[in-house]
Amino acid sequence: MKPAAQTGKVSLAFQEPVYIQSAASIVGKKEGEGPLRDCFDMVSEDPRFGTDTWENAESTLQKETAVLAIGKAGLKPSDIRMAFAGDLLAQTIASSFGIADMGIPFYGLYGACSTIGESLSLGAMSVAAGYGAHILCATSSHFATAEKEFRFPLGYGSQRPLSATWTVTGSGACVLGNNPPVPENTENASPLRxxxxxxxxxxxxxxxxxxxxxxxxxxxxxxxxxxxxxxxxxxxxxxxxxxxxxxxxxxxxxxxxxxxxxxxxxxxxxxxxxxxxxxxxxxxxxxxxxxxxxxxxxxxxxxxxxxxxxxxxxxxxxxxxxxxxxxxxxxxxxxxxxxxxxxxxxxxxxxxxxxxx
Structure with missing residues (x-):
């Protein structure tokens, strides 16, 4: 592929498109009760995702979302050249303890709630520069881990001001590549075509x-x-x-x-x-x-x-x-x-x- 061209002071324009080959989303029960309930790939009724701690729950959530995105692209974890992923927890433990098990070369990111933007940016630049044919971009958050990390444990019962937001229990992942998604009506067809x-x-x-x-x-x-x-x-x-x-x-x-x-x-x-x-x-x-x-x-x-x-x-x-x-x-x-x-x-x-x- 041709490299990206610097545009203006802080922007890049890709001379050839970097394709999103697949995407996946998994969320918690509250998110599954919202307006987008029918859009998510999966809604979990169990906030612990089958684990014994909130942190392990988020790691499992992100890993399962990444596996789903890779499968949607008709790929295996071994096909992924690099993973750019992050979360809100100290030392990005949700990502490193989750995706690490997949054996994919891993870069841990912290951009707070903007992390998916950071991940997509670095992933797209890597694809455009020829550093990998398939790049995984992923991130996650969990209401309980965020309350524990930044505010108060849930059992404390702290009252939230009206300006506060509710941390989403959810994860999103995308696979980027230098080729378009697999066409419809073919083996391993991608929903993103x-x-x-x-x-x-x-x-x-x-x-x-x-x-x-x-x-x-x-x-x-x-x-x-x-x-x-x-x-x-x-x-x-x-x-x-x-x-x-x-x-x-x-x-x-x-x-x-x-x-x-x-x-x-x-x-x-x-x-x-x-x-x-x-x-x-x-x-x-x-x-x-x-x-x-x-x-x-x-x-x-x-x-x-x-x-x-x-x-x-x-x-x-x-x-x-x-x-x-x-x-x-x-x-x-x-x-x-x-x-x-x-x-x-x-x-x-x-x-x-x-x-x-």
Whole structure:
């Protein structure tokens, strides 16, 4: 393949498409009761996924999602050249203890809730550079592990403010490659090829850490919205495009509060995306009936919504070009307890419908 070309200050344009050969999503019971219930590959009624700890549950969740994505591509784990995966836990133990068993060369990532964007970016660059014909990109989160890691154990019974989001128990995984998915009506056909149409990554905008001084870890949307605004603006500038050049601009998990802030920040720059904007944290839950306060969050939020909801709409041509902008709040227990602010980051991924002959 031809290498990617630098475009503007922080973006890359792929001279040849990097194809998404397959995608898979597995979520927990609460997520399976939401608006996307019929879109996910699997909904688990058991929050521990057959294990004895929350951390092992998340490792199992991510591994099973990765296995499913690899199988959908008609491949075996031994066919995967590299895996880029991450999660919210210290030392990314959900990923390293899960995917590690598969024997795939592994890079552990931490981009908070934006990790699927980081994974897709590095995976697409690797494919375009010729470093592997098949790259696995995966991430996960679990409500119970996140509460234990960043907030309070569930048994504590802490009350959550209305600005808080609900960490998604879910995982999403994609296999990237330099060839289109296997055609329909053939052995090992991929669900991500429909009537000779498929999805490809065509461009990237790498996020910059943006710190507005927010110190409220219970308002992730407020912490991440400035980063989403920054990446969207940089992307449009680098490619000399307008919001109307996209059928949808989809952020990771800003929720109700973050979405409002994003619209305000963009309005100050003379931009409006409200007519084409979606947020994964608002898509995955029904706030009226599920009471998740500001919406969903976590690494598994954007990843599972991408695999279950976004990619199928691009495959069929319902959306021709989408700017996918997963967002992350870059905090840790140590930084928070020491009174540091919560900076944000957002990565931009251009996903396009490719019509094959």
């Amino acid at each position: 429909h009537e000779n149409g498929c999805v490809a990554v065509t461009a990237l905008t790498t996020g910059t850490v943006v710190d507005f001084g927010f110190r409220d870890s219970m308002n992730m949307g407020g912490c991440m919205a400035p980063a989403a605004c920054d990446t969207i603006c940089r992307h449009l500038t680098d490619f000399d495009r307008k919001p109307s050049d996209y059928d949808a601009i989809i952020t990771g998990d800003l929720g109700v509060v973050g979405q409002r802030i994003l619209f305000d920040l963009l309005r100050e720059k003379g931009l409006s995306i409200s007519s084409i904007h979606h947020d994964c944290g608002l898509l995955i839950f029904d706030n009226k009936s599920q009471d998740t306060h500001s919406g969903g969050s976590g690494c598994g939020c954007a990843a599972s919504v991408l695999a279950a909801f976004i990619l199928p709409r691009i495959v069929t041509g319902q959306w021709k070009r989408v700017l996918f902008v997963p967002t992350g709040a870059m905090l840790s227990k140590v930084s928070f307890n020491e009174g540091e602010s919560v900076p944000g980051i957002a990565h931009g991924i251009v996903l396009e419908h490719i019509q094959l002959s």
